[in-house]
Amino acid sequence: MIQQFEFVLQSARMITPRVRELAFTRADGQPVDYEAGQFITLHIPHTEKVLRRSYSIATMPAEGEAIRIAAAEVDGGRATGVLFGMQPGDKVSATGPFGRFVLRDDAPCRYVLIATGTGVTPFRAMLPELERRIDLEDFEVDLLLGVRGPDELLYGEEFLRVADKHPRFRFHASYSRRMPDAPNGREYQGYAQQHLDSLQLNPQRDIVYLCGNPGMIDAAAADLQQRGFPIQNVRREKYVSSN
Secondary structure, eight states, rough: OOOOEEEEEEEEEEEEEEEEEEEEEEETTTTOOTTTEEEEEEEEEEEOOOEEEEEEEOTTTTTOOOOOEEEEEEETOHHHHHHHHHHHOEEEEEEEEEOSSSOOOOOOOOEEEEEEGGGGGGHHHHHHHHHHHHSSSSSSSEEEESSSSGGGOOOOHHHHHHHHHOEEEEEEEEESSSOOOOTTEEESSOOGGGGGGOOOOOOTTTEEEEEEEEEHHHHHHHHHTTTTTTTGGGEEEEOOOOO
């Protein structure tokens, strides 16, 4: 159910050199009832007008009441300027949750999750359910995250922990600007959409989730269409950069 409420900032931290994670709770003490993969919209006061910016919820359902979002710094950005200046106790209005970019009641398959930058946040929220499906049924997961360099691999340590725990969960990284000194077999150079071949895609079994930069999503979706993926097996969430 979509609601309007007031958020109070509980904590904030830099999780990469350019991304700040903010943890909010509702001022009235009520929980935010959401599904992993959904987003909330912040109504950010500014000198000219109220700025409306949407952010995917990064919180795993069992992590508590705080709603975590990841905001990427935008040069000259009005909204991110406010968010990066917020301190614990500051308040902001919000509405939500919104969106259908959620895990569905799919038959056993391989989920191919492809993200750029903060587009990986809904996949973090999905981790517990993905692990449950891998444990109980014949599901597999390949997660490919595209960022500028290794220092910007947000939530990368968490995804790697799941990969170490579950052989059927594989984490890949694509770096557009800076490669590590000793890349492993699952680290690639270039943009995420350039490495679909490495995932050995299967249109008959794979379900692809695309989240992040619209350019990546459009390029990947066109590639997947050429490979014969049915439209219902390609699920998208575009992040439009705005100041």
